[in-house]
Amino acid sequence: xxxxxxxxxxxxxxxxxxxxxxxxxxxxxxxxxxxxxxxxxxxxxxxxxxxxxxxxxxxxxxxxxxxxxxxxxxxxxxxxxxxxxxxxxxxxxxxxxxxxxxxxxxxxxxxxxxxxxxxxxxxxxxxxxxxxxxxxxxxxxxxxxxxxxxxxxxxxxxxxxxxxxxxxxxxxxxxxxxxxxxxxxxxxxxxxxxxxxxxxxxxxxxxxxxxxxxxxxxxxxxxxxxxxxxxxxxxxxxxxxxxxxxxxxxxxxxxxxxxxxxxxxxxxxxxxxxxxxxxxxxxxxxxxxxxxxxxxxxxxxxxxxxxxxxxxxxxxxxxxxxxxxxxxxxxxxxxxxxxxxxxxxxxxxxxxxxxxxxxxxxxxxxxxxxxxxxxxxxxxxxxxxxxxxxxxxxxxxxxxxxxxxxxxxxxxxxxxxxxxxxxxxxxxxxxxxxxxxxxxxxxxxxxxxxxxxxxxxxxxxxxxxxxxxxxxxxxxxxxxxxxxxxxxxxxxxxxxxxxxxxxxxxxxxxxxxxxxxxxxxxxxxxxxxxxxxxxxxxxxxxxxxxxxxxxxxxxxxxxxxxxxxxxxxxxxxxxxxxxxxxxxxxxxxxxxxxxxxxxxxxxxxxxxxxxxxxxxxxxxxxxxxxxxxxxxxxxxxxxxxxxxxxxxxxxxxxxxxxxxxxxxxxxxxx
Numbered sequence: 054x055x056x057x058x059x060x061x062x063x064x065x066x067x068x069x070x071x072x073x074x075x076x077x078x079x080x081x082x083x084x085x086x087x088x089x090x091x092x093x094x095x096x097x098x099x100x101x102x103x104x105x106x107x108x109x110x111x112x113x114x115x116x117x118x119x120x121x122x123x124x125x126x127x128x129x130x131x132x133x134x135x136x137x138x139x140x141x142x143x144x145x146x147x148x149x150x151x152x153x154x155x156x157x158x159x160x161x162x163x164x165x166x167x168x169x170x171x172x173x174x175x176x177x178x179x180x181x182x183x184x185x186x187x188x189x190x191x192x193x194x195x196x197x198x199x200x201x202x203x204x205x206x207x208x209x210x211x212x213x214x215x216x217x218x219x220x221x222x223x224x225x226x227x228x229x230x231x232x233x234x235x236x237x238x239x240x241x242x243x244x245x246x247x248x249x250x251x252x253x254x255x256x257x258x259x260x261x262x263x264x265x266x267x268x269x270x271x272x273x274x275x276x277x278x279x280x281x282x283x284x285x286x287x288x289x290x291x292x293x294x295x296x297x298x299x300x301x302x303x304x305x306x307x308x309x310x311x312x313x314x315x316x317x318x319x320x321x322x323x324x325x326x327x328x329x330x331x332x333x334x335x336x337x338x339x340x341x342x343x344x345x346x347x348x349x350x351x352x353x354x355x356x357x358x359x360x361x362x363x364x365x366x367x368x369x370x371x372x373x374x375x376x377x378x379x380x381x382x383x384x385x386x387x388x389x390x391x392x393x394x395x396x397x398x399x400x401x402x403x404x405x406x407x408x409x410x411x412x413x414x415x416x417x418x419x420x421x422x423x424x425x426x427x428x429x430x431x432x433x434x435x436x437x438x439x440x441x442x443x444x445x446x447x448x449x450x451x452x453x454x455x456x457x458x459x460x461x462x463x464x465x466x467x468x469x470x471x472x473x474x475x476x477x478x479x480x481x482x483x484x485x486x487x488x489x490x491x492x493x494x495x496x497x498x499x500x501x502x503x504x505x506x507x508x509x510x511x512x513x514x515x516x517x518x519x520x521x522x523x524x525x526x527x528x529x530x531x532x533x534x535x536x537x538x539x540x541x542x543x544x545x546x547x548x549x550x551x552x553x554x555x556x557x558x559x560x561x562x563x564x565x566x567x568x569x570x571x572x573x574x575x576x577x578x579x580x581x582x583x584x585x586x587x588x589x590x591x592x593x594x595x596x597x598x599x600x601x602x603x604x605x606x607x608x609x610x611x612x613x614x615x616x617x618x619x620x621x622x623x624x625x626x627x628x629x630x631x632x633x634x635x636x637x638x639x640x641x642x643x644x645x646x647x648x649x650x651x652x653x654x655x656x657x658x659x660x661x662x663x664x665x666x667x668x669x670x671x672x673x674x675x676x677x678x679x680x681x682x683x684x685x686x687x688x689x690x691x692x693x694x695x696x697x698x699x700x701x702x703x704x705x706x707x708x709x710x711x712x713x714x715x716x717x718x719x720x721x722x723x
Contacts, residue, residue, distance in 0.1 A: 139680070547607075
């Protein structure tokens with residue numbers, strides 16, 4: 054029995070690892086023809102509720118604090134928490150099987166007027182009664198379901214803007230590259246916005262396949278503008294679509310400005326950081342959520358790596374403003390300041406999470422900062438006005454030209470920016486002595502794999518021999534981001550702990566290698582002299598060769614840079630059909646929230662629970678069973694004097710977690 058359940062566990066870990074590879078801004082997929090459908094329909098269900106305060110934006114507010122002042126639910130009474138209501142979107146019974154296999158329900162709802170509104174993975178907007186979960190209205194943007202989106206079908210959230218008439222407009226980006234605006238009360242398209250409530254983003258390049266370009270994270274509202282990023286399939290080609298951020302008039306849908314992190318003119322402020330002429334590369338896109346400082350009129354953009362991810366010989370230099378937190382004047386799109394977290398990225402170390410705009414309180418002094426969680430396991434803390442590091446940051450030498458380095462034309466950065474505080478929250482290297490396995494043979498083979506690869510620690514460059522990358526491309530941190538407790542200056546963040554084996558493949562050998570490594574990810578990086586092969590570092594049993602825990606949640610005091618607590622996140626319970634529940638931690642996606650009641654709520658792990666931790670100690674004080682995997686960020690609100698905690702428990706097929714189409718609300722007994 055133990056052997057059988059462990060085999061199930063190992064296989065599902067492998068499935069999730071394959072999915073996490075896709076958790077950045079996409080991977081190469083099937084080729085096809087690009088098509089956009091701008092039709093849409095809305096069905097209205099009337100029911101009147103009184104408006105009360107709640108979670109008004111993705112991340113709780115426009116600054117991404119993921120903090121609520123609600124304190125009805127506390128560590129003392131949380132054991133009474135129960136399911137108050139649940140709502141099924143109907144996707145599991147109405148969508149084709151091939152579409153369900155490509156759906157990643159990651160949405161966080163928000164309160165819009167007197168409704169709880171969220172998006173489904175296939176870009177349907179649904180509004181519910183916040184007290185009962187009864188349907189109010191739904192709007193189907195009718196996206197092209199025949200496409201093969203690089204990131205699966207994903208909609209992490211939506212945005213709202215208050216209208217002059219007292220109502221609200223709800224904005225959503227779609228998987229087929231549109232920006233949709235509907236009335237927050239009825240779900241009807243806003244007729245004055247674009248073409249009957251729809252603006253089609255101009256990608257300015259033919260797509261290789263439908264789904265190479267999509268919008269997965271919520272847009273942000275900044276004054277009279279709606280600003281949107283994009284997700285683009287990784288590693289297909291050098292001359293990929295642009296990662297430009299676009300700002301539209303929130304009333305009319307007219308394009309007001311664009312910001313391309315890659316310089317297209319010698320006059321661009323970052324042109325000298327791209328040597329050898331103007332770049333033809335794409336990407337450097339903002340696939341993760343953005344955040345807004347209304348008073349400073351700034352939008353904070355977390356950018357990704359340029360195309361392709363694992364070879365930069367055609368783009369020498371640091372490649373600013375890629376892999377950067379870029380503070381833009383949101384009225385003009387001009388750069389106010391930028392801070393780069395990785396120079397000349399050849400590791401797919403995108404900035405994966407919403408920049409957190411937090412205010413530190415130390416004695417009588419307050420300081421506004423930006424906290425950015427990264428895939429490398431660091432949290433960079435920057436002054437919000439200037440972008441200067443709050444803690445000393447050093448340019449540390451890295452293995453830019455190790456012995457035997459054999460990649461033609463590559464010119465790696467000799468140093469990388471490393472914060473002195475906080476320390477990395479997960480391991481950034483693995484040595485043969487660190488190999489982990491269930492058996493002596495398992496451990497021995499992992500040790501051999503580690504010893505055979507190029508392995509010089511963080512920022513080991515990709516080679517044709519193969520290298521170890523720790524953390525892997527799924528993080529560290531991913532799109533779940535951070536939450537902030539302003540009373541204790543605590544940043545709460547969850548991370549994964551695994552390794553990748555990356556190998557560059559000469560262009561002429563790519564097709565032949567497909568026959569040899571048919572179970573591995575092979576991407577062509579067309580236009581570069583190398584493609585790449587990417588595999589998670591696993592034992593023969595399918596378990597990670599890195600030591601557990603494979604998932605953690607931690608609290609960091611960002612006024613001092615000290616790690617206050619760090620706990621294991623997730624068990625093997627649902628990976629073994631309940632037969633074995635080992636607290637090894639699991640890879641995780643989705644983020645935390647924190648409340649004034651002293652609690653951190655998070656799903657994210659590969660078992661089907663919503664958990665609560667005591668924010669002061671990190672002790673797990675409660676867990677509630679979910680109908681599917683909780684790979685989404687929860688939210689909380691108060692309605693009719695009752696606090697609710699809500700999570701979309703949709704699971705994800707590529708993770709191996711249980712799939713569902715239910716959104717679930719917990720509350721204390723009424």
